[in-house]
Amino acid sequence: MARESFYDQVSANRRNSFLMAALVIVLLGLLGFTIGWAVFGDPSGGVVATGAAIGLGGLAGVGTYFRGDALVLSVSGAKEVDASQAPQLLNVVQEMVIAANIPMPKVYLIDDTAPNAFATGRDPQHASIAVTTGLLEKLDREELQGVIGHELSHVRNLDIRFSLVVGVMVGAIAILADFFLRFTFWGGGRGSRDRDSGSGGGGAQIIIFVVAIVLAILAPLISRFIQLAVSRQREYLADASAVELTRNPYGLERALAKISGDPEVLEVANRGTQHMYFTNPIKKLEARSSGLMSTHPAIIDRINRLRTLTGEPPLGSSEAATLSGLE
Amino acid sequence: MELPLIIIIAVVVLLVVFVVGIYNSLVQKRLRIDEALAQIEVQLKRRHDLIPNLVNAVKGYMGFEQKVLTDVTNARAAAVSAGAQGPVQQAAAENMLTGTLRSLFAVVENYPELKANQNVLELQEQLTTTENQISFSRQHYNATVLDYNTAIATLPNMLLAGPLGFAKREFFDAEPEAANVPNVDLSLS
Numbered sequence: 001m002a003r004e005s006f007y008d009q010v011s012a013n014r015r016n017s018f019l020m021a022a023l024v025i026v027l028l029g030l031l032g033f034t035i036g037w038a039v040f041g042d043p044s045g046g047v048v049a050t051g052a053a054i055g056l057g058g059l060a061g062v063g064t065y066f067r068g069d070a071l072v073l074s075v076s077g078a079k080e081v082d083a084s085q086a087p088q089l090l091n092v093v094q095e096m097v098i099a100a101n102i103p104m105p106k107v108y109l110i111d112d113t114a115p116n117a118f119a120t121g122r123d124p125q126h127a128s129i130a131v132t133t134g135l136l137e138k139l140d141r142e143e144l145q146g147v148i149g150h151e152l153s154h155v156r157n158l159d160i161r162f163s164l165v166v167g168v169m170v171g172a173i174a175i176l177a178d179f180f181l182r183f184t185f186w187g188g189g190r191g192s193r194d195r196d197s198g199s200g201g202g203g204a205q206i207i208i209f210v211v212a213i214v215l216a217i218l219a220p221l222i223s224r225f226i227q228l229a230v231s232r233q234r235e236y237l238a239d240a241s242a243v244e245l246t247r248n249p250y251g252l253e254r255a256l257a258k259i260s261g262d263p264e265v266l267e268v269a270n271r272g273t274q275h276m277y278f279t280n281p282i283k284k285l286e287a288r289s290s291g292l293m294s295t296h297p298a299i300i301d302r303i304n305r306l307r308t309l310t311g312e313p314p315l316g317s318s319e320a321a322t323l324s325g326l327e
Numbered sequence: 328m329e330l331p332l333i334i335i336i337a338v339v340v341l342l343v344v345f346v347v348g349i350y351n352s353l354v355q356k357r358l359r360i361d362e363a364l365a366q367i368e369v370q371l372k373r374r375h376d377l378i379p380n381l382v383n384a385v386k387g388y389m390g391f392e393q394k395v396l397t398d399v400t401n402a403r404a405a406a407v408s409a410g411a412q413g414p415v416q417q418a419a420a421e422n423m424l425t426g427t428l429r430s431l432f433a434v435v436e437n438y439p440e441l442k443a444n445q446n447v448l449e450l451q452e453q454l455t456t457t458e459n460q461i462s463f464s465r466q467h468y469n470a471t472v473l474d475y476n477t478a479i480a481t482l483p484n485m486l487l488a489g490p491l492g493f494a495k496r497e498f499f500d501a502e503p504e505a506a507n508v509p510n511v512d513l514s515l516s
Contacts (some may be wrong), residue, residue, distance in 0.1 A: 087449070091456035100364070141455070186329040247466075 014158060024169040024223050028057045031173060031212075032220045035180045038212035041205055055094055057172040064168040065161075069120040071127050072164075072276065076118075076268045078130040079106035085109070089136060091144050093129065096152045099245040105155060107127045113140065114264035118276040119151040121159050125156040134264065146252025147278055149242030157241065163276055171224045177216035184213060208254060214224045231275050232297050239302055242310065249306045256306075260299035348355075349484050353493050360496055363468040369444040370464060371410070371421060374457045377492045378403045378428075388441050392434045395427070402427040418465075418499045425458060463501045472496045 029050045032178040037048020042191045064071075090107060096279050097104050105121065108130035121127035139147065233292050238297040259279050267280035275295035296302075304314040382396055389396065402424040409420035432451065435441045442448075476495055479488035 088452055088456075091452065095456060095459040095463055098460055099466060101467055145459075245463075 006162060011043055020166055024166060027219050027223055029054050031176055031215055034212040034215050038209040040172050049088045057169055058066040060168045060172055061165050064164050065122050068164045072120050073108055073128060074272055076110055078110045081107055092148050096148045096245055099198055100152050100156045102156050109133060110268060112266055112268055114266040115259050115262055116266050117147050117151050117278040117282050119154045122161050124155050138258060143255035144172055144252035145246050146255045149245040150238045153241035166227055170227050174220040177220045180216045194213050231295050235296050236305055239306060245310055247312050253303055253306045256299050256303050350491055356478055359471045363471045367464045367468060369463045370457055375407055377405060377453055383439055384447050386452060388438050392422045394510055395431050395434050399431050415497055469498050471499050490494050
C-alpha cells in the first residue's frame with residue numbers, strides 16, 4: 001500500500017512536471033507572440049518572436065538539464081567531498097541511498113555556518129547533494145539522517161529535474177517580460193509609433209500593445225505562482241518520504257525545529273536558488289511563508305504534519321523552539 | 328498450409344512466448360532477492376570485521392565491565408557461525424549482536440577518556456552506519472521478497488511457479504518500527 005502510493009506520487013510528479021512545463025512553454029510562446037506583434041506591428045512578427053522565445057527558452061532549458069547542476073553547485077560555492085573529509089556525512093548518505101534504493105549521488109560541502117542543504121541534478125543517476133558545514137556542526141546524527149532523507153526524496157521523486165528545468169523557463173518568461181516593459185517605457189515604443197502613423201493600423205496596434213503589456217506583467221507572476229505552489233507541495237511530500245525512508249520522524253522534526261531557531265543567514269543563497277534548499281535560506285521570507293510567494297511552507301506547518309504521522313498533537317511556535325533546544 | 332494448422336501453430340507460439348515471459352520475470356525478481364541478500368552479507372561481514380578492533384580499542388580502559396566485552400565477542404562468534412544456517416537464524420543471531428553492542432556503547436558513555444578517543448569514536452561511527460545500512464538493506468530485502476512472493480502467488484504466474492520450481496522465500500523478522508509506515512498526505516494546502 002505504502003509502496004504503491006509512493007509510485008503513484010512519482011508518476012503524479014512526472015505528470016505535474018510535464019503539465020507545468022507545457023503550461024510554462026505556452027505562456028512563454030504567448031508572451032513572445034504578443035510582444036512580437038506589438039513591436040513589429042503585424043502578426044507575422046509575432047510568429048517569428050514566438051519561435052525565438054520558445055527556441056531560446058528551450059535552449060536554456062536543455063542547457064540547464066545537462067549543466068544546470070554544475071552551475072548551481074558552483075554558484076553556491078559547493079566543494080565535492082569524500083569519505084576521508086566528511087566520514088559521517090558520507091555514511092549517512094550511504095544509509096539513505098540504500099533505503100531509497102537509488103545510486104549514490106555526489107556529495108558536496110558548502111562552507112557556511114547557516115545550517116541548510118539542497119539536492120540537484122537531472123535524475124537519480126546524475127544527482128548531487130550539498131550540505132553546509134553549519135548543518136554538520138549543529139545537527140546530531142539522527143537529525144542529519146532526516147535532512148539527507150528529505151533531500152534524497154527530492155532526488156527519488158524527480159523533484160530535482162522539475163526545479164531545474166522549470167526554474168529556467170520561469171526565469172526566461174521573467175526576462176522576456178522585463179525586457180519588453182523596459183523597452184516600452186524607455187523610448188523603444190517611439191519607433192513603432194512613427195511607423196504606424198504612416199500605415200494607418202493604429203487602433204489594432206494600440207490594442208495589441210496593451211495586451212502585450214498586460215501579459216508581460218501577468219505572465220511572470222502566473223508562472224511563478226504555479227512553480228511555487230508545486231514547490232511547497234513537494235516540500236511536504238519530501239518530508240513524508242524522508243520519514244518513510246528513515247522510519248524515524250523525530251530526527252527530521254528536531255532538525256526542522258533547530259534550523260528554524262537558527263539565526264544565521266545563508267550567504268550563498270539567492271532568489272535563483274532559494275527554492276532548492278531544505279528550508280528557505282532567506283529568513284525574511286520565512287516569516288510570512290504561508291504566503292503565495294514563498295518557496296517553502298512554514299516550518300511549523302512542516303513539523304505539525306510530521307506530528308500527525310506519529311499521532312501527536314500539533315505544536316505552537318513557542319513549543320517548537322523548546323523542541324530545538326535553542327530557545 | 329491450412330488454416331487450422333496456422334491457428335494451432337500461432338497458439339503454440341503465443342503460449343511459448345507467454346511462458347517464457349513469466350519465467351524471465353520470475354527469474355529477475357528472484358535475482359533481485361539474491362542481490363539484496365548479498366548486499367546484507369557484505370555489511371554483516373564488515374560489522375564482524377570491525378568488532379574485534381573495537382573490543383581491542385576499549386579493552387584497556389574498561390575495568391569492571393569485562394563481561395560486556397565477552398558478551399560482544401561471543402555474540403559475534405555466534406553471528407558468524409549462524410550465517411550458514413539461513414536468514415531466520417542469522418537474523419536472530421545478528422539482533423543479539425546488535426543488543427550486546429548497544430550495551431557496550433552505553434558502558435563507553437561512562438568513560439570520559441574513551442568518549443574522547445578518536446579511534447573509538449571512528450569505530451563507533453563505522454559500526455553505527457553499518458548497523459543502519461544493515462537495517463535499511465533488510466527493509467529493501469523484505470520489499471524484494473514481498474514483490475517476488477506476491478508474483479508467484481497471483482494469477483497467471485501461480486500456475487507456472489510451482490512446476491518451474493519457484494518456491495516462496497522467507498522474510499527477515501520485521502522490526503517493530505517497520506509496522507509504522509507513514510501515510511503520505513498529498514492534499515494541497
